[in-house]
Every structure is written in structure tokens, then in C-alpha cells.
Amino acid sequence: MEIRVLTLFPDLMDAVVLSSITGRAVNEGLIGYRAVDIRDYAGNRYGKVDDSVYGGGKGMLMMCDPVYDAWQSAVCSFDSESNPITIYMSPKGKVFDQKKAIELSQKENIIFLCGHYEGIDQRVLDVIVDEEISIGDYVLTGGEIAACAVIDATARLVPGVLPGEEAYSDESHMKYALEHPQYTKPALWHGTGVPEVLTSGHHKNIEEWKYLASLYETMIRRPDLFEKMEISQEDLNRLINDYMK
Ligand SMILES: C[S@@+](CC[C@H](N)C(=O)[O-])C[C@H]1O[C@@H](n2cnc3c(N)ncnc32)[C@H](O)[C@@H]1O
Numbered sequence: 001m002e003i004r005v006l007t008l009f010p011d012l013m014d015a016v017v018l019s020s021i022t023g024r025a026v027n028e029g030l031i032g033y034r035a036v037d038i039r040d041y042a043g044n045r046y047g048k049v050d051d052s053v054y055g056g057g058k059g060m061l062m063m064c065d066p067v068y069d070a071w072q073s074a075v076c077s078f079d080s081e082s083n084p085i086t087i088y089m090s091p092k093g094k095v096f097d098q099k100k101a102i103e104l105s106q107k108e109n110i111i112f113l114c115g116h117y118e119g120i121d122q123r124v125l126d127v128i129v130d131e132e133i134s135i136g137d138y139v140l141t142g143g144e145i146a147a148c149a150v151i152d153a154t155a156r157l158v159p160g161v162l163p164g165e166e167a168y169s170d171e172s173h174m175k176y177a178l179e180h181p182q183y184t185k186p187a188l189w190h191g192t193g194v195p196e197v198l199t200s201g202h203h204k205n206i207e208e209w210k211y212l213a214s215l216y217e218t219m220i221r222r223p224d225l226f227e228k229m230e231i232s233q234e235d236l237n238r239l240i241n242d243y244m245k
Helices: 010-017 020-027 064-075 098-105 122-128 144-155 203-221 223-228 233-243
Strands: 002-007 032-037 050-052 060-062 085-095 109-114 131-134
Touching: 002 010, 002 064, 002 144, 010 020, 010 032, 010 144, 020 032, 020 144, 032 064, 064 109, 064 122, 085 144, 098 144, 109 144, 131 144, 203 223, 203 233
Parallel strands: 002 032, 002 109, 085 109, 085 131
Antiparallel strands: 050 060
């Protein structure tokens, strides 16, 4: 997978994407990544990329040409010829979730477009953007933090980035269910132990506990997700009679 990010703050993007697990994935060549500075395409010596909004209103809007020219340079910069998908990070977009992360992790080339100020002139969005993604129903100052979240959630699903599929296949949201609680050493902390079954060494019972604990977490914290899960009556009975009692 190759990623390009169109942004006015490439240092901000690099600081996050080139750190930790995503940084290692880039270093090892599992993911191609480059931030493209939209200001490099300002077309004037002041680096001006925004202007006032037609029809009035406070704030400035990013202009078409710098965004379009930066996008064209990104399109031409991919190693493979497959058509990139262009995603505009936007509070008006569809809210990002794990299903979308899985879908994006299978794409070859992705361009993320980050707005700033009041956003971006609609005319260039209409020409270059394939879809809009929001990270939640609130307004950020710019699209960079949102793009970092989407890149992080997506990149860790690319084969080879995490040690194996089992590193994420049981995590929260992979099958609607939230993850079961987890514990590490010491076995006794501030007088509280860990569920006995986890130290029993009995693999089948441990798996059973993890499954029921995951159902319980989802039911209590996210009833909306719990409703979407296909749980047999037998499993519901085990949840109520074995786990919750
Ligand atoms: C201040 S916001 C512009 C908000 C815009 N005027 C509106 O009301 O829809 C500036 C930029 O931040 C990004 N942004 C803001 N909130 C976001 C969110 N919830 N998800 C993704 N991107 C967001 C977008 O790229 C947007 O162009």
C-alpha cells in the first residue's frame, strides 16, 4: 500500500506516521508514505493558498489551484499504476469505523486530503475526491489529526505490519464485539487478583471465558453493537448463567 497526504502541515503528519508501528512499517517498505505540502503549489511567492469566502462569512477557504496541483503531483508519484482513491477528511463525511479500515487496508494507492481554515473550495473537491471520511461528529481545526487516525487504524491491518492476523482479529470492533478485559503481572495488584480461569492453564476454559467476557463488555458498554451481533440462544444462556452469575 502507498499513501500520500495532501496537507499544509507535513511535519505534523510525519511526526505521527513516521513514529512507532506505522513508522517501522514505512521503514521496512511495507507501506509507502509521503506528505505533500500543498503550500509548495501555491503558485505565488508568498505561499498564499487561501482566500475569503464568496457570499461572506468569517474565515478563509483553501483555493482550488494549489489543492489541484498538489493532488496531480501525488497522483503521478505512485510506484504502481493502479488508480489511487482520493479521500477528503471532512466533518461532513461518513464516520470512520473498523469496517472502513479493513476496506482501506486492501487498497493499493490512497491519497488523503486534509483541509484547514474553513475548508476547501467545493469545485476542486467535486473534481478530485472519491469519498469523504469523518472521524466523528465534531469539528477539528484541520484534517491532519483525522488522517493520522485513519492511517494508523488502516496500516496496522496491512499484512506484515503486526506480527500476525491474530494480533488484531480478536480486537474490539473486528466482529462488532468489544474485546474482553486483559491483565498482566503482577497477579495481585492493590489487593485485586485476576480472574482465576486465566491462570488455570486450561486453554478451552480460557477461550470460553474470553468469549463470554467479550459479549458482556459489548452488552454493557455498547448495546447498539450487541444488537447487531448474531448470538445463539445457547450462548446467551451461557452469558447469563455462567458468566454473569
Ligand atoms: C475547521 S474544519 C472546516 C469545517 C467546515 N467549515 C464545516 O463546517 O464543515 C477544517 C478542516 O478540518 C478537517 N476536519 C474537521 N473536522 C473533521 C472531522 N470530524 N473529521 C475529519 N476531518 C475533519 C477537514 O479537513 C476540514 O476541511
